[in-house]
């Protein structure tokens with residue numbers, strides 16, 4: 001089988017997010033500060049409690065229907081629960097999301113091998129990104145910042161298509177827009193339950209990237225039922241193995 005397309009997950013595959021969830025509290029603090037400056041009167045602790053209740057309820061729903069509501073919806077619902085009835089499209093809501101995203105971007109860096117590997121693959125294969133993320137605007141800014149857009153034939157972000165990995169729909173949509181069959185495509189990602197299972201379930205090959213950031217880190221467990229075809233520790237292994245998939 002000849003590989004015609006290589007698809008990538010984004011976060012912790014091409015772009016690295018610092019320290020797990022270290023970004024979360026500072027991002028919420030920026031969002032809350034913006035709301036406070038714009039007439040919302042709720043102490044941070046209370047705001048955070050309500051935000052997480054709203055977010056977790058949305059996550060539970062997303063686990064079932066594999067949809068991806070935009071981040072604005074959780075801000076809007078949090079504000080409703082705090083007694084503020086804004087429109088979903090209100091500037092207060094969208095700019096609060098922007099504040100969260102701006103802070104989040106500070107915790108993101110480019111994988112040291114990403115550009116070299118993308119340059120090597122570019123022209124030989126069709127390339128794509130399939131990312132689960134509730135703030136698509138933030139991804140577009142990050143791709144701009146690191147000058148990555150030029151490498152890709154398709155970029156699919158879950159909140160723009162309202163489907164998230166591992167739903168078959170998001171993978172199929174990507175394959176369709178590249179005009180390749182699933183067996184002609186390889187998916188590269190770091191999360192077994194989304195990237196590997198999702199890709200394998202639609203008939204793609206899948207490469208799991210497992211990085212060790214320190215000697216005490218344990219690798220992320222792989223799925224008990226669906227295994228990757230190949231496991232790598234770094235993107236720089238891809239040029240050597242991609243033809244063997």
Ligand SMILES: [Mg+2]
Pocket residue numbers: 009010011012013189190191
């Ligand atoms: Mg990832």
